[in-house]
Amino acid sequence: MQIYLPIAEMSVDALLLVGLGFLVGWLSGLFGVGGGFLLTPLLILIGVPPAVAVASGANQTLGASVSGLIAQARRANVDWPMGAVLVAGGLAGSLAGVQLFALLRRLGQLDAAVALSYVVILGVVGALMVMESLRALLRRRRALPARMHQHGWAHGLPFKMRFRKSRLYMSALPPLAIGFGIGVLSAIMGVGGGFMLVPAMIYLLGMPTAVVIGTSLLHIVCVTAAVTFLQAVQLGAVDIVLTLLLLLGGVAGAQLGVAMGGRLRGEETRALLGLLVLAVAALLLWNLIAPPEEPFSVERAPW
Amino acid sequence: MVKALLTALLLLAALAPGARAEALVARLSAERIAVTTAFTGESLLVFGSTEEPIGPGGDEILVVARGPTAPFVVRRKVRVLGLWLNGPSARFEEVPGFYAILGSRAAWRLLPEAVRQERGLGLDALPLAASGARGPAFRAALLELKREAGLWQEEAGEVEIAGARLFSARIPLPSTVPAGAYSVEVYLVRSRRIVATEFLGFEVARTGTAARIEALARGAPALYGLLCVVLAALAGWLGSVVFRRG
Numbered sequence: 001m002q003i004y005l006p007i008a009e010m011s012v013d014a015l016l017l018v019g020l021g022f023l024v025g026w027l028s029g030l031f032g033v034g035g036g037f038l039l040t041p042l043l044i045l046i047g048v049p050p051a052v053a054v055a056s057g058a059n060q061t062l063g064a065s066v067s068g069l070i071a072q073a074r075r076a077n078v079d080w081p082m083g084a085v086l087v088a089g090g091l092a093g094s095l096a097g098v099q100l101f102a103l104l105r106r107l108g109q110l111d112a113a114v115a116l117s118y119v120v121i122l123g124v125v126g127a128l129m130v131m132e133s134l135r136a137l138l139r140r141r142r143a144l145p146a147r148m149h150q151h152g153w154a155h156g157l158p159f160k161m162r163f164r165k166s167r168l169y170m171s172a173l174p175p176l177a178i179g180f181g182i183g184v185l186s187a188i189m190g191v192g193g194g195f196m197l198v199p200a201m202i203y204l205l206g207m208p209t210a211v212v213i214g215t216s217l218l219h220i221v222c223v224t225a226a227v228t229f230l231q232a233v234q235l236g237a238v239d240i241v242l243t244l245l246l247l248l249g250g251v252a253g254a255q256l257g258v259a260m261g262g263r264l265r266g267e268e269t270r271a272l273l274g275l276l277v278l279a280v281a282a283l284l285l286w287n288l289i290a291p292p293e294e295p296f297s298v299e300r301a302p303w
Numbered sequence: 304m305v306k307a308l309l310t311a312l313l314l315l316a317a318l319a320p321g322a323r324a325e326a327l328v329a330r331l332s333a334e335r336i337a338v339t340t341a342f343t344g345e346s347l348l349v350f351g352s353t354e355e356p357i358g359p360g361g362d363e364i365l366v367v368a369r370g371p372t373a374p375f376v377v378r379r380k381v382r383v384l385g386l387w388l389n390g391p392s393a394r395f396e397e398v399p400g401f402y403a404i405l406g407s408r409a410a411w412r413l414l415p416e417a418v419r420q421e422r423g424l425g426l427d428a429l430p431l432a433a434s435g436a437r438g439p440a441f442r443a444a445l446l447e448l449k450r451e452a453g454l455w456q457e458e459a460g461e462v463e464i465a466g467a468r469l470f471s472a473r474i475p476l477p478s479t480v481p482a483g484a485y486s487v488e489v490y491l492v493r494s495r496r497i498v499a500t501e502f503l504g505f506e507v508a509r510t511g512t513a514a515r516i517e518a519l520a521r522g523a524p525a526l527y528g529l530l531c532v533v534l535a536a537l538a539g540w541l542g543s544v545v546f547r548r549g
Contacts, residue, residue, distance in 0.1 A: 004340045004478075006513040007520055011343060011478045059531050063539030070540065108378050108389045116386070225532045232528030236520055240531050241340075241513070244538055251542030288386045296444035301374035301394060 007239035008052040014245055016046070021249025025064065028250075029257020031273040032213075036061040036191035039246065041118060041280055050111045052239050054101070055231035057190030059243040062224035064250050065192055069221050072214030079165035079211045083218040085172050086179035086197075090223035093183020098230040101188055105235070115284045117188055122281035125195055129274030133267045166207045166215075175205060179219060187227045192220035195277075326354050327499035329489040336476060337510045344478040347505065348471060353491060356467040362498070363407045364462045365414075365490040366472045367424060370401025370454075370507070371483030377441045377448075391436035395445060398431065400481035401454050405461040405472045413492045424490075426450075426457045453477035482507050 003014040020042055028035030036057050043053035072078055104110040157171035178200050182193040197216045201207045207215070232238040329351030336345055349366050357364055375398040381390030404410055410425045420428045426446055433441060449455040454477065462472040474487075484506055491499040509517060520527045 002341060002343055004338070004342055004513050006340075006509075006517040009479070059535050062532065063535035063542075066536045066539040067543035108376065108392055112386065112388045221536075225536075228532050228535070229525075229528040232520065232531055233524045236524055238520075238528065238531045240516060240527075240534060243531065243535050247535060247538045247542060251539060252546050255543070255546040290387075292380050292387050294448075295380045296441070296448065297378050297380070297389070298375055298445055298448045299378075301376045 003241065003245075005048075005052075005239050005242050007237065008048050008056075008242060010047065012046070012048075017242065017245040018249035020046075021060070021246035022253035023249075024246075025250030025253025026257040026260075027253075027276070028064065029254035030260055031257075031269055031276075033195050033273065035064065035250070036193075037118070037122060037189070037195060037277070038280060040114075040190040041284055043242075044111075044114070048242070049237075050114050051101075051105060051231075051235060051237040052242070054114060054188070054190035055228065055235065055237035056239045056242045056246070058186060058192075058224045058227040058231065059238050059240070060246045060250065061190070061192040062221060062228055063243065063247045064254065065217050065220045065224070067251075069214070069217040072217055075214070077211050077214035078218055079163055079207070079215045080218075081161065082163045082166055082168075082175060082205075082207070082211075083215045085161070085175045086182075086215070086219045087222040089176035089179025089181075090183035090186070090219055091226050093180035093185075094187045094223050094226045094230060095183075096180075097184035097187025098227065098234055100184070101231075102234055112288065114188065115288055117185070119281050119285045119288065121185065121189070121196070122277050122284075126274045126277030126281055128199075129270055129277065133271040133274060136267045137271070163207075165211050166205075168206065170205070178204065179223075182219065183223050183226075186220075186223050187230070190227075192224055194220055325499075327489065327491040327501055328352050329501040329503060331487060331503050331505055334505050336480075336505065336507045338480070338482060338507060338513070339511045340513045342478055344476055344480075346473050346475045348473055349487060349489065349503070350469070350471040351489060351501065352469050353499075355493070357470060357491075358407065358464040358467050361467060363413050363492040364464075364470045364472075365406040365410060365424065365492055366404070366462060366474070367488045367490075368401065368403045368474050369399045369486050369488075370481055371485070372397040372399050373481070374398065375445065376435075377445050379436070379441070379444070393433045393435040393437075393441035395431050395433050395442075398445070399429070399455075400483070401476070401485065402426070402429065402449075403456040403474050405456075405458060405474070407462045407464060407470070413495065414497070415495055418497065426455055452479060454479065476507070480507050482509050 001014045002011045004011050020039070024035040024039045024042070027038060039060060040053050040057035043057065044050050101110070104113045157173045159172040160169060161172045162169050178197070182197050185191065185196070186193050194216050197219060198212055201212045201216060202209060228238055329349060332348035332350070336347065353362060355362050375395050376392050377395065378389040378392040380387045404425060406413060410419055414424065419425055423429055431442055431445070446455065453475070456475070462470050464470050485504060487503040487505065489501040489503065490497050
């Protein structure tokens with residue numbers, strides 16, 4: 001069933017989009033990640049203009065994360081003050097990210113910049129995931145080493161705040177900076193950034209794992225909402241028809257993925273996810289380094 | 304479409320006595336093409352009649368359709384540090400979003416070069432002024448990519464002639480046709496001179512939900528952005544409730 005996407009200005013098969021949403025939702029439910037990092041590249045691969053893929057990807061991530069946030073908030077797993085600090089950084093980051101996005105589009109380098117940031121971020125994160133889980137698999141039976149709270153380096157910083165839920169007394173600057181960085185990435189890549197935010201919260205901020213998921217979801221929902229709004233206002237790149245079709249499949253897929261995820265063991269899951277992330281990075285890298293079939297491209301002048 | 308053609312011929316037959324004085328009469332099968340959410344392309348029929356015989360040995364017919372113009376940028380990929388990035392670019396100002404030329408014979412065989420260039424008859428006669436990177440390769444690439452997309456068409460012999468007086472030509476509009484006002488020119492050519500011209504027009508308009516969404520996104524982007532946020536959040540929440548119960 002062909003459907004016309006009003007903002008992407010193209011006709012696509014609606015079932016393909018629902019299926020894509022389902023697949024990504026299923027993977028995200030299975031592995032417990034947002035899935036935006038898979039969705040945006042897949043949309044670009046089926047021919048959606050990169051600007052629309054990124055903006056609508058952020059919008060889809062917003063929809064996919066809302067119910068998770070509600071569930072976590074109900075179980076009191078959200079550190080609201082910490083979330084507020086992260087979100088403050090994230091909002092500033094998304095604002096900066098959208099400006100950078102607009103600049104890259106004017107220069108005609110948006111497609112390559114989006115692809116390249118995916119290659120770098122996914123390559124690093126995927127490699128770390130695989131290495132981590134391999135190391136953990138090798139010494140599965142041994143007791144886990146005590147988690148390192150990195151109290152040392154952040155102690156000298158000013159603006160100390162007390163985060164009761166996370167049992168932390170630390171400067172507001174590191175979470176602000178982390179929120180900002182993820183906000184920039186969210187605007188450029190159309191992701192929630194959970195796959196980077198969660199490790200950063202655990203290893204850099206030293207937050208207890210119980211509140212990490214809920215607090216990161218708060219950040220993701222707020223920042224993707226900001227990115228959606230800014231992209232719509234500044235670049236007119238959000239396609240609500242695309243978003244809703246993806247969500248339709250995504251929500252169903254996520255439930256199925258969560259149900260199946262219980263059967264996978266933690267380390268194998270992480271290794272599989274790491275390999276998947278690496279595969280996406282490799283595919284995008286190949287598209288960048290392979291000689292293009294058509295060296296020329298035409299687009300409506302954006303200004 | 305067969306029905307449309309028949310109606311057209313009947314109409315022409317009825318008009319014929321009154322139209323005797325006219326050297327050339329032409330009409331379009333539609334004045335308005337509606338692009339809905341399910342639009343997959345359509346074709347427009349140009350038909351008409353002439354006073355003098357047309358076809359082999361007689362007069363010739365040339366049909367040109369032009370869409371709304373917009374500025375376009377053509378970019379060439381270059382290799383930088385092993386990566387293929389967009390390099391030099393050329394900007395073309397008044398690029399027709401759609402262009403089709405059909406004739407009983409190819410335009411360059413019907414008309415002198417000067418006339419063709421002056422009236423923009425033929426893809427090689429389109430007035431495309433470029434700024435930025437120079438070189439004929441950018442113009443050629445623009446031509447090639449537009450042709451591949453079916454937005455620019457140049458095919459000879461697509462005008463069908465019946466009974467040496469009636470002609471019809473079909474202009475295929477792909478699903479990606481830009482919205483706006485289109486002009487159609489029909490030329491009657493006799494011994495390398497244009498002897499009569501008909502100027503017609505039609506409109507490609509987005510209609511239905513897609514058009515309303517697009518209008519809102521362009522007209523009130525802040526409201527549209529808020530709506531996107533609220534709708535996505537609502538859909539995600541509703542969906543999870545429905546599928547968890549189910």
